[in-house]
Each structure stands twice: as structure tokens, then as C-alpha cells.
Amino acid sequence: MSVFCSSQRFQVLTTGVLCAFLNSSCASPAPKTAVVPPNIGPDSVVQVAAGPGYARSRTYKFFWGRHYRKEWATPVPVRVFNLSTVVPGGLTPVQAGGSFQTKNLRLVDRNGVEYVLRSVDKDATKALPVRLQDGVIGRLMKDQTSVIHPYGAFIVPVLANAAGVYHTNPILGYLGDDPVLGKFRQDYANALYLLEERPDGDQSTVRSFGQSAKVQSSRKVFTNLVASARYHVDARQYLRSRLFDMWLGDWSRREDQWRWASFPTPDSSTRYQAIPRDRDHAFFKFDDGLLTHIIGWVKTNYQSFHKNIRLADVEGLNRAARPMDKSLLVYLSAEDFQQVADSMRQSLTNDVIRRSLQVWPPEVYALSGEEFTEKLRSRRDQLPAVAAKFYELLARDVEIPGTEEPERFVIEPAGVGQVRISVYRAVQKQAPTLIGQRVFNAHDTRSIKLFGLGGNDVFEINGLPDARIAIGLYDGAGQDTIRQQTPPATTSNRITLYNSNDGNTVEVGKAIQVKDYQPAANEFDGTGWLLRHRLY
Template identity: 70%
Template sequence: MLVSCSAPAAPRLALPAIGPDSTVQVAAGPQYMRGAVHQFFWGKHYRKLWAVPVRARVLNLRTAVPGGLTPTVAGGSFQTKNLRLVDKQGVEYVLRSVDKDATKALPEGLREGPVGKLMKDQTSVINPYGAYIVPRLAEAAGVYHTTPRLVYVADDPALGPFRQSYANALYLLEERPEGDQSTVRSFGRSARVESSRKVFTNLVTTARGRVDARQYLRARLFDMWVGDWSRREDQWRWASFPGRGGATVYRAIPRDRDHAFFKFDDGLLTHIISWVKSNYQSFHATIRLSDVEGLNRAARPLDKSLLVYLTAADFRQVADSMRLSLSDQVIEQALVVWPPEVYALAGAEFNHNLRSRRDQLPAVAAKFYELLAREVEIPGTDEAERFVLEPMGPGQLRVQVLSLRAGRPDSLLNQRTFTYPDTRSIKLFGLGGNDVFDLRGLPDHRFAVGIYDGAGQDSVTWKTPASPSKQPTNVMVYDSGDGNTINVAKPIKTEGYVPAATEFDAAGWLLRHRLF
């Protein structure tokens, strides 16, 4: 699997103008407004924002864009209702419900009982208009983004078979990041936007797929800045671009900002729950460094895979760049996009919190690097690669991954020099192909190095010195017993194993990312 480190220019985008329809004054969720006792135990959250009426344009599907919009597919997650729309040119959009319903994750018998009612009430932890301010912030930060617009869908006959389920509610209308987006600047004008499943399959299959790691890191630091802790794999799409030598470069498109600006721990019971569910991070003025691990738990499999070749200097440079890009003026301009009623209630709080959190980005990035650098996993692909391990001095180990091509010199794919004590464990996974693991010296014994062969007839070689080495080391070769050549001597150890779904055995790598 490859990563690259270029940074894209800050994108821009505008959805087609919505036609001159009428407007309505409507509250997103007045049912979430509760009494003082309930709020004491279960939190104030964003109940006032849910209850305040705001003005929204009525979306007339027949006149919204030239030729109209046609509903095609209903869907969504366990919380959000989605409705896919398509215009006459085949451009796709999606309606995402502002109100949520987490009870769909419960067994049907519990949905209408006390547990279901409590879960529904906790929808108020979400800022109903949070996603609305993200585009201007993301654009300034150099992060790809959708551009949601607040609309009201009335009892429109053009909804057809979806009329009963989708009429009379507030939605965010946004472009759907899929397929040919060459006209959409906020997706980098990519001619091919793909799903995580497709991209990760390509990364496992061939070394000709590359992820722009610095651009992905920029998106992940943006997630932390806005407090978006729910960044699982399906929350991403990937803009693809032609790279050097026939490679494909993928850049991350974050989507679904339902959990940005989360506010959970302001009730007695929800505060206690937050101690147990440490990923439920609230959007305060301070990002506590002790909370960085929980804030990023959902995205950890992605982060460990896609950021493995970036150094502490890369993390520092990206964080410093973002801190400078997100000026006070940028923050203020993003917030005034809110309906006036929303800005009056939350503008000052968000202005303060966003500025404070922005100034913490370098420290947060350093902690993020520390967490990821401790235990490293480096996968190859289903093609043949050479893994070269070479000590560079006390507490330093350089790992290079090269493409093996018959009749041609090896081609360097990626490399990084790891330093103890930042890194303590390094695991290499050959995946498919006839891979070569080349140890050019014994790694510092403080590194725990694991070599996993994967499929194919692999070779592991350490050129034993003339006199037996007394240098301690901590290298284990895991041999699946499928015809490998293991040419090592003490103190390197060999052990048989059966690859599990949690290991990098191609399909197992996708299972690890919960994509099957």
C-alpha cells in the first residue's frame, strides 16, 4: 500500500442555485426541549437550537434546478434518512435529514419503550446546523468537502413513492461524492470519486495505488478541530487522480458531519457515561491531550494504515499550516452563514471554541503522532515487494518497501526511519506475491519486529556474519508454511502461524476495516 505526500490547493464549490420557491419558518426539533430536571440529568446539549424556528427555502423538486430533480434511492445510516436525487444531466445529489433517529439501531421491541425514547432524546447532542458551517472552514483548511444547503421538503407530489416517508421535514441538500465530479471544485475536480471499499481493495491488490497521506492527515486534524469523532471508513469518499508512472493518487473526501461539534457531557448522567464511552468527546474550548486517543478511536484502523510513512515533522508542518490558515476572520465568516436565530444562540460560543481549539492543533498533532508511532503496521500488496530493514544507528531502523519487477531494477515505493522510543513495535505484512524480506543487520533489540509472510513463496534473509553475533535482538519471523525460504540464524527466531482475519491477508485487511 502506498502513500504520497503532496497537498492540494484549497477547493471551492457551489451547488446549482435552487429555484425561486417559497420559504417556511420551522424548528428542526422542538420535541427535544425539556424541563430543568431532565436537562440536569440528561444534558442541555443543543436543545435550544433544535427548538428555535429558522427560515428555510422550500425545495420544489420540479423547479429546484433546470429540468428538476428526480428521487431515486432511499437510504441512510442508523440515524440519518437519506434520499438520493438526480437531475436531467445525471448529476446526483442527496437529501440528508436534519433530525436523526438512533432508535433504528435497537431491536424493534425496544424502539417505542423507555430505552428508545431516551435514545431519541439524545439526538439533541448533535448541532442540527453544524454541517452548515463546515464548508467555509474546510475550504480555508485545504480539506475537500460537501456543501450542504438547508431546505424544507413539503408534501411534494414529485417525491413519488417516497412522499409519505420524506415529506414535511428539514433536510440538508448536498452533492453526492461519487463518480465523475470533474466540475466540482470542492472534490478537486476528480473525474472518478470512489468508495472506501473500492479504494482499499485497489490498495491491497496493486502497488500502483497511492494515498496522499499529508492531505488525509490534514482532513483528520480538521476532524479533531471540529470535534468529529465518528470517522469510520464509510464516512469517506476518495477523489482519484493520475499519478506518475501510471499510478493512481487518492485524496480523502470527508462526508457526513453529523457528529461534528458533539455536546454530550453537560448532564449528570451523560457526564458519567462519557467516562466509559471515551470516544464521546464534547466540543469544548479545550482539546485535552488525554482525550485524543478516544476522539480518534473510530478512525484508528484507517489512521494506522494511511499515515504509517509520515514523520513527526510531517505532523508538525501540517498542523502549523492549518493553524495559520484558520484565521479569526475565516471562523467568523463561516459562522455568519448560520440562520440569524442560530447565530444569536451559538455564535459567540463557537467563535471562542474554534479559535481556542485551532491554537491547540500543533499539540494535538504531536499527541496524535505519538499514539500512531508507538505500534506500526506496514502492509505490502498482492504484488511482489522487497522489504529492506537496515539499522541506522542506536535506536534507529530504516524500513524500505520496493516493488519487485522482473528484468528491471527494484523501484522504491515508500520508506521511513523509525526511532526508539517513539516506535516500539514494527510489523511487516507481505500479503500476496513472492515477497522478499531483507535484513541488513540486526535491529536494535528495543524494537519488537514481526515479519508476516502472507500468501506466495516468500524469502526472509539475514546475512549471518562470519562470527556468531552476540548482539541481542527482538525479531520474530512468522511462517505460514506455504513454501517460504527462511534463511536466518540466531538470535532471530521463527514461529509458525495461521493468518487470522485481523492480520494483513488481503481479505482480512478489508475485514479489519469493516468493509465486508
Template identity: 70%
Template sequence: MPFSSRVFRPVRWSVAPAAGLLLMSCSAPAQRVAPAPPATIRPDSTVLVAAGPHYQRGAVHRFFWGTHYRALWTLPVTAPVFNLRTAVPGGLTPIREGGSFQTRNLRLVDRNGVQYVLRSVDKDATKALPESLQNGPIGRLMKDQTSVIHPYGAYIVPPLARAAGIYYTNPRLVYVADDPALGEYRESFGNALYLFEERPEGDQRTVGSFGFSAQVVSSRHAFTNLVASSRYQVDARQYLRSRLFDMWLGDWSRREDQWRWASFPAADGGTVYRAIPRDRDHAFFKFDDGLLTHIIGWVKPNYQSFHEKIRLSDVEGLNSAARPMDKSLLPYLTRQDFQQIADSLRSSLSDAVIARALAVWPREVQQLAAAEFSRKLRSRREQLPAVAARFYELLARDVELPGTDEAERFVLEALGPRQVRVQVYRLTPQGATLLQQRVFHSPETRSLKLFGLGGNDAFELRGDPDPRFKIGVYDGAGQDLLEAAPAPARPRSRLTVYDNADGNTLRVGKTEVEKYQPRAEEFDGAGWLLRHRLY
């Protein structure tokens, strides 16, 4: 069988005297030889090729910088050769190069306008560095650490996600040869391994793994609508199920751009969004098996490695990238909701499901890694209820409840010792409609913040909340009404109304009122989106 036409120059070792650290340096950057003639690799055949033979390192380097998944990167695997003319009926046409600072993507379109993407298996994070550093020792070391990523991890996620009842993309491992059909992208994309998958965007009514949604949108689109109107809502239970699945996989890189949102009509005429996780590059991350990478992990708590056991002390770090989303989308779910979903997810991920998923790997990968992954996935599955409980506790500690740019009424009511209830209503000329409510308990919740954002909102304070809660009411933009009914003569509560002095009406008795200049993320809908890194 033919092999990938790449060559790599020999490596030498040196010690950086200033840092005292062992670094790898190459005699010259790796070069690609001239591509083989198209006839040597027939479309619709297979090749035996390694995803990253350049990650092979000696024992000394591995001691300091980790073994990671080097054995899998350097392992030749059997992969089908990708044929743009036959991959889908009518063929595919390349239209655009893209990707993040690590992954190179090539967007493709079929004859019906449906879009697909080729995502490089190998990564290169050096593009995040200044150009002067990219080809030096720092750049080479940064490139070397791509070996922390499992090159075939995303490949087994679809059968697991299907059993878990969450949405997913369907990546297929393919080898792109020096294919003339690549056109202007032939030189930069030929002769390498890729994951080929549908692009989750637009009309997906024919794709079951996206819920047959008529409109799949980006996080920026979805969050803009969520802030604009309460007629847009997220299915919080479905999102939580996806997040617990992330933790099971050890996928810590779940920032906003790693999601798409399937749209569905709601019973009240609005829209419900359901989460579509994408880009599983950091699932099964393995970082802490080198002396120096282990030390780095102490200061980068989000770099959580995929071990047999999920330490509860690591749950916060594991979820730090998604924390702004989690706080915005999950505040009304209770401890019972978290436990129910964790128990359901654990039941759905049977030993048989795990075995079928691992059987999707190329035969060579199965022989090397299936036993280890079967053991780890089964062990982590049993920890899901405990992980969910810890995740709930972290989110329940300090709660933020945003409104929208339309008019809402927030009712904050003292229910007795250690309890306070928050209800949020949509205000229309036809009346008020209850949107969300939850009873919060001390000591699991220590602070509550209510954000009006835009619109002419009303804040109604009933009774005197337990002083164990620190409560802040942020009026936001608009002509808002804040009133305590009845206003306590001697309030005990730690409740502060933050008034930005834009014409609000305050009837709050002796409740503390603080004039303030709001930060961007506390002021209006557009500002709120800043915390989600979408603007």
C-alpha cells in the same frame, strides 16, 4: 409565515424503579397530522420552523441527561422551501431511499445523471435497537440523545474546509414541504428540514470541492485497490490535513464509511487517492453536560465534547473510530510532517475565516450560538500543533506496515542505537522501485510489524536492530524469501519471523522463527480489509 405541520403529545416524567434513573416517557408516540395542502407552502418561498421541538425538556431531565443543543433544536429558523423542479437546471427526480441507522436519506438524480441527496437534519438512532425496545423507555431515551448533535453544524463546515485546503461536500439547509414531486416518497419525506448536497461519487470533473476528480470512489473500492496493487496510493499528507481538521471540529465519528476518495493520475502511471470527508453529523458534539452522560463518557472515550480546549489526554479517544485507517495510511509520515501540516492548517484558519463561516448560519442560529463558536474555534485552532504532536506519538508507538497482493521487498536495516530504517520496494521484471521509507526511533516507537499480505515477497534484514524495538515479520500468502544479510552470530534484537509454513524460504540465521496460524487480518489482502470493516 407557515409552520411545519407536526404535533407532539405532552410528556410526563417517571422514575424507573429497577434502575433508579429518571427516564422520559410519552403518553403515546409522536404523531404527524395530515399534511397541509401544497398550496399553503409555495415552492421557492421560506418557512419558519424548528428542527426538533420534541427535544425540549425540563430542568430535572436536563440535569441527568444533559442540556446539549436543545435550545438550537427547538429554535425556529428561517429556511428556504425546497423545489425539486428548480433546485438544479432541469429539476430532480427521487430514485432511492437510504441512510444509516440514524439519518434518513433520499437520493435524487438530475437530467444528466448527476446524483444529489437530501439528508434529514433530525436523527433516529433507535433503529439500531431490537424492534421490541424501539418504542419503550430505552428507545425514547436514545432518541432524546440526538440532542447531542448540533442540528446546523454541517452547514458551516464548507467555508472552513475551503480555507483549510481540504475537500468537502456543500450542504444547504432546506425545508421539504408536502411536495407532489416526491412521488412515492411524499408521505415519509415531506414536512421536515434536510441538508441538500451533491453525492460524492462517480465523475465529479465539474465539482471544485472534490478536486475536479474524474472518479470519486467509496472506501471499499479504494481500499480494495490499495491492497491489490502498490500502483494505488493515498496522498498521506492530504489525509492527515483532513484528520487534523476533524479534531479541530471535534468530529469523532470518522470511520471508513464516512469518507470518499477522489482519484487522480500519478506520475508513474498509477492512481493517487485524496480524501473527501463526508457526513459531519458528529462535528461539534456536546455530550458531557448531564450527570449521567458525563459518567457514560468515562466508559465511552470516543464521545468527546466540543469544548474550548482540546485535552491532550482525550486525543486517543477522539480518534478511536478512525484508528485502523490512520494506522494504515499515515505510517510513513514523520514528526516533522505532522508539525508542518498543523502549523499550515492553523495559519489558514484565520479569525476572518471563522467569522465568514459562522455568518452562513441562519440569522436566528447566529444570534444564539455564533459568539460561543467563534471563541471555541479560535481557541482550538491554537492547540492544533500540540494536538498533532500527541496524535503523532500515539500512531508512532506501535506501527504496522502492510504490503499489497503484489510482490514487494521489505528492507529492515539497523542504523545504530535506537534507530531502524524500513524501505519498501515494488518488484517487477524491470527491477525494484522504492515506494516508501522511514527511519523509526526508540523510545517513540516500541514495536514494528511488517505484513507481506499477498505476492511473492522478499524480506531482507540488515544488521542487528536495537533490542528496544519489538519487530515482527508476517509473511502472508505467497512464496516468500526471508533472509538476514549478514546473519548475526548472536542476535540481540527482539525480532521474530512469523512463518505460516506455505513454502517460504528462510535464511535468517539464529533469528527466532515462529510457526503460526495467522489471524484473518494478518494473512492476505482480503483479510487485511476486515480490520477496516469493509467486508
């Protein structure tokens, strides 16, 4: 969704102020998209500007930002896509799609491998009511596409490969009035696109997707994660991807921005590794205008790609992915975060950065090359500090979910100010297996919540941890057992059992507080847990 979609009231106010200064500027037509080059043919190269209409006056830019307007307005040499020959055997369009901003077209080759055309130019006005789309607010929303670097996605593969992060491999091209488009011809002809592999299904031949034979959506993966502990995410690999996001300044990393490479393990489980997709908001440049700077104070997740990553901005930078981060990184320690960050900092060398920027046309490099070189180097060197802040934010209030199967949660002291949480898979007729374990320190953590979700779970309290950490036990669905081993009578603690009274067995001493409660929709079971991830 557009950077302005959730700020419409604010826009109306600022638009009125701006119009008083600019008179006719607000009445100007919406920015033009790429100009149709004359006399194009298959396998030719044409000069195309991604968005010539984003060029604006000095006064307009003072209020609404310089952004990447020069990059959008500069013509560059672009290959013309011929769908019959762009890959061996050609591509056949099969399905139109896209979000409020990006126009997508799914294609398939002769072997059934899927690709996607994604429009370089964006148009977020479709998120508005029809009556507003052609008005002042609609034009401002369209104009703010210039906060995105039109060619930013093309430098990512070299960087991601060095960082050990999976990635797509976009190719820039111009699609003319190709007859192969068929019924999609009117809506998709004569525009600038990136063409890339679609991370789905059998990708065993694609190295940048881990050569996984089964790539799945976030909806499918998270459904499996809450169904059974036999499914798990490679947390360190996901952390590497998330730190890479922060390095690029990519703040729009909600669940649908990911696909997952799956791999069978020797114990008949499934391990998932993250495949980031859609780099539309990487290298975001928003706060270089008076009014956009003010909006950035209100919408703190609109983080711009600066030379320095301010530690105070790390929370806003990661707000969209916070539900995922809290679930998938819950068992990693501060040392894990530092090890991954140090590894990435060493891998992302100056030479890697230089080679990544060389994929740009010379015209684009002349405008952005020096700026990006400086910023990428500086932000790389900050990765350890950013990782430490990221850990600090996630460690403050922790949530540990079970699954729809039975689990055994073990809570025990681990020293002064420390508590150890261990979670085991406890399916009948199978030996208990450790799902995850972590020692929490009161210096970092103020609360821990354990969610049983489904199954007949066991919450086992072995001694009472330090009272500086509040611990909540949420039984969820199923008939659970909550027991305290040799409970001391008076030891101070802050453990609370939230008992839904659906047939649980409670064997705890007076030191444990028990509260009757009605579970919230996103606390009760696996289906409810998916609500937290906007996937149900």
C-alpha cells in the same frame, strides 16, 4: 449508530434511577420533529424549528444534558425545496437510503449528476429491537439526538476550504408534499433536510471534490490499495483531513464516512485524496448532564466539543478511524505531522471562523455564535500539540502492510535506537520502485509489524537494529524469501519471523527468532486485511 446503541445495559440502569426522580418524564412522548408549516408553496420561505420536542425541563436537562436543545427548538427561516427547480432541470428521486439515524434520499439531475437529501433530524431507535423502539430506552435514544448541532454542517464548507480539505456544500431547506417525490412521498414529505452533492463518480466540475473524474468508495479504494502498490493515498492530505476532524470534534470517522477523489499520475499509478462526508457528529455536546457525563467516562470515544482538546482525550477522539490512520499515515514522520498542523493553524484565521458562522440564520447565531467563535479559535491554536499527540499514539505500535503483489521489505539499523524500514514494489520485469520509507526511533516506537499479504515477497535484514524495538515479520500468502545479509552471531535484537510454512525460503542466522504460526484471518492476505477496515 446512536451514542447509546452500545450502552443498552447501562441505559436500563440509569433509566430506572432517573424515573425515580422524574416520575412522568420517562413516560413523555418521543420528541417531535419539525412542525409542518401551513400554506407553503414552491420557492417560498417558512419558519421551521428543526426539533421542537427536544426542549425539556430543567430537571430533565440536569440528568440528560442541555446539549443543543435551544438550537433545535428555535424556529428559523428556511427555503422550501421545489424538486423541479432546485437545480436547473430539476431533480428526480431514485433511491431511498440512510443509516440507523439519518434518512437519505438520492436524487439525480438531467445530466446524471447525483445529489442526496439528508434529514436534519435523526432517529437512532431503528437500531434497537422492535420491542424497545417505543419504550423508555427508545425515547432516550431519540432525545439524545440533541447532542448534535442541527446546523453544524453548514459552517464546515468555509472552514474546510480555508484548511485545504475537501467537503460537500450542504443547503438547508424544507421539503413539503412535493408531487415529484412520487413513491417516496409518504416517507420523505414535510421534513427539514440538507441537500448536497453526492461524492461519487465523475465530479470533474466540482472544485470542492478536487475536480476528480472518478470519485470512489472506501470499499473500492481499499480493495485497490491491497491489490497493488500502483494505488496510493496522499498521506499528507489525509492527515490534514484528520486534523480537521479533531478540530471540529468529529469522532465518528469510520471508513464509510469517506469518499476518495482519484487522480492519474505520470507513472501510470493512481493517487487518492480523501473526501470527508457526513458531519453528524461534529461539534458533539454530550457530557453536560449528570448521567451523560457518567456514560462519557465509559464510552471515551464520545468526545464533546469543548474549548480545549485535552491531550488525554485524543486517543478516544480518533478510535473509530484508527485502522485507517495506522495504514494510511504509516510513512509520515513527526515533522510531517507538525508541518501540516502549523499550516492549518495559520490558514484558519479569525476572519475565516467569523465568515463561516455568518452562514447561520441570525436566530442560530444568537444562540451559538459566541460559543463557537471562542471554541474554534482555542482549538485551532492547539492543533500542533494535538498533532504531536496523534503522532505519538500512532508511532507506538506500527503495522506496515504490503499488497497482493510482490514487495521487498528492507530492515536495517539507522543509528542508536533507530531502525529504517524501506518497502519496494518488486514486480517481475519492472525496476523496483520505492513505496515508502521511514526511520523509527525507540523513543517513540516499541514494535513494528511487517505484513507481506499476497505475492512472493522478500524480507531482507541488513544488520540487526536496536533491540529496544520489537520487529515482527509476517509472511502471509505466497512463497516468500526471508534472508539476513552477513548475519552477526550474537548481536542482541528482537526480530521474530512468524513463518506459516507454506514454501518459504528462510536464510537467517541464529540471532533471528523463527516461530511457526497459523495466520489470523486479518493477517494472511489482502482480503483478510480488509477485515481490519470493516470493508469485507
